Amino acid sequence: MENKYDIVVIGSGPGGYVSAIRAAQLGYKVAIVEKYSTLGGTCTNVGCIPAKALLDSSEHYHQAKEQFKAHGIHMAELSLDFKQFIDRKAEVIRQNTSGLIYLMKKNKIDVHQGLGSFIDKTRLKVSGPDQEKVLTATYFIIATGSKPSSIPGVTIDKKRIITSTESLSLDARPNSMVIIGGGVIGVELASVYARIGTQVTIIEYADSLIPTMDRELGKTLFKTLSKLGIRILLSSKVQSATASPSAASVQFLDQQGNAQEVTADYCLVAVGRKAYTEGLNLQALGISPEPNGKIKVNGQLQTNVPNIYAIGDVIDGPMLAHKAEDEGTFVAEVINGQKPHINYHLIPGVVYTWPEVASAGLTEEELKAQGMEYTVGKFPYAASARARASMDTDGFVKVLVAPKYGEVLGVHIIGPRAADVIAQTVVGMEYEVTARDMHKISYAHPTYSEALKDAYLIAAGQGAINI
Template identity: 75%
Template sequence: MKSTYDIVVIGSGPGGYTAAIRAAQLGYQVAIIEKYATLGGTCTNVGCIPAKALLDSSEHYHQAQQQFSTHGIQVNGLSLDFTQFIKRKTQVVGQNTSGLNFLMKKNKIDVYQGVGSFINATSLRVKTADSETVLESTYYIIATGSKPSSIPGVVIDKQRIITSTEALSLSQLPKSLVIIGGGVIGVELASVYARLGTEVTIIEYTNSLIPTMDRELGKTLARSLAKLGINILVSSRVQSAVNQGDQALITYQDQAGVQQEIKSDYCMVAVGRSAYTKDLNLEAVGIETERNGKIKVNDHLQTAVPTIYAIGDVIAGPMLAHKAEDEGTFVAEVINGQKPHIKYGLIPGVVYTWPEVASVGRTEEELKQEGTTYRVGKFPYSASARARASMDTEGFVKVLSDPKYGEILGVHVIGPRAADVIAQAVVAMEYEVTDLEMGKISYAHPTYAEALKDAYLQASGQGAINI
């Protein structure tokens, strides 16, 4: 491998590997640095991908228990092989990391394993336990991602007080699990273990699950998760979590202000993530981080040093794999002299519970706070023929639009395949198609997407016409 490059990418998560591949496609000599043994970062190894594998497996098991008989399918002696349950997840991860290795070779991207730290604006040291390599590059892209955060009084020991990383690879099915945090990571893993029979409790500080999304989504999701037997404690503040050997003891203040205690096999901390920038030696190049470890960038995602860019979880904005991917492509094209764009307000958010939750644009709460006039079009999946056929009638589609021009301001979905359905709404908003126009195009029947059609029509002032 060479030691001099046009572009060096630090971190191989979705943002990093996308930036490297796009830069290589544009003709640059590229290297990528990853401190772990496999490429893919948090998302591929201990985040998005393994979580989705477990979510799908657990949903199949739950359906076999709860729904198959209604379909006329009789299952006798149903049981869960938890070892195989985890093994399949590991296999899925392996398939994805192998795919990334292939893409690096295909695009002639050199891969260095180790921790990257700046010597100066053009030189970077890559350290391993027993070796050191110095790389020279014209440009650098920082894509080092994030790590789980905690709260005062809760020390993560990875034994009884764990993060999502450990929760994805437990050796045995726990009888009980307390999750601190009712955001995306918390509710997804709560779903996984509740479906398998674990007694799950979610303790959330705010008054709603998934509090950054439209509040109506959070309320509906809470009702759905409660049907799985999940105990949901909102407006509650965790004070401590202690490893007691064979259990964790969690102390919290409930919504009435009364101190309570709960014991559990594990306590999973899911209160967010913080930017991982500490090993980069940014001081050597004059780049300062903010209190949360994030790096300030300009509209071109350049840091204080114009030849050093930063993307993904280490800069402002939602910590989403697809946001990082967009930024990776964006930076490679900016370096190439192109003029790409990212509309941050149109990056969708998704929660892979069942029903799934997906959202793009502004929420009702945001529009009210802004004083913006809007119309609401809402269609329930209970009125959808496709949803009835699949027994997936929980949830709704909600469209928020401008009453004067029909501009779509926000789309919020909780229901079957919401993660896929939301893509159509992103296209509509990106290209400024009106609510009426979206309601007038042809939709295949019967489909889950038809619920969008009817919500668009209602938002435009017309009534729903489909089932």
């Protein structure tokens, strides 16, 4: 059986399904190939979406336990139904994957389940559960995403030494968990389990949490996570991990170089992700992945085979769903002869702990390394009326501004709803709105975003005016 298309997208994660939909909107005959039985890739099924569902559920439980009485709300008997805790997450996934099926049908995109493997630059073999087929296309878009990675000495058995995937579907609430890695995935899942009573230990090699972001964010996050009872061991190098039927142990060197060990019900390996291209048969095309497994592309996101493009986690850049989405739209429009644009400098990074963390633009560390002059406008949420009303006073907004013309160089937020507040700053920086103009626009009162206004005021040489 042979099927002919204008564009075939391999992978149905955020990059894949967005590129397929945009291509269909532009009038192309499109197919999408997905090896798993559900659409949505890692983000929808075992990543962003289910993690946020558990983060929200765990935050509600934590508030009921720790904060409701301050509001005059008393809980006689508070308990956690862990099965329902996990089942609600599964229902969120079901709703999202159902929505993707609807979008494929609405846009007349054919979905082929199976593993895609290139025969040559115009043909892709799809080995599905029931049959094998060949798809022919003028263009292919590789959007196969990434998989969790590990480190030497740590073998993931998916039973006691687990990845983020398994951590989202445990059978029972663990009493203890040790997490290798204090990056985004590590701190988010640490938050989930610490809030519901699991004793969590984070072991991080760097000297800061979320080490790729502005260092002040990591320092403040350390303090807020410590309030949850999370034990955080920085500058610690994991040597190995071992598992028994009922526990896992991690051997590491502490800050002083002394050998230490932590034993817990589970060891969660959260040291990052690696590009996933297994089974694509890229060698048949003459495409050789980089040493890190990623596919090299040019400024148009083309591989060295002109009709084959790659997007998302399989190419360089941050492994973010919204980055993949932007690239998916970009490629569809490039194929269409348009001249789209992505400002990689302004793709926001977000951490969904509570308080949330969000960042766009350059960090102070990057500005110092480049020898660029800048001024700082920093406003604490402790001085925000809206934050006090909601008892969310941890954190701050920090804006970095070029002193000569007032260009906003970077914005870094740790505080309530930072993931939403950061969007305004991206708009401002994209269109080069100065800090002075950013504080002149009207901000609703009281809101969390007012902290931005005051930070811009301070950076522009004026004092804060709001509470």
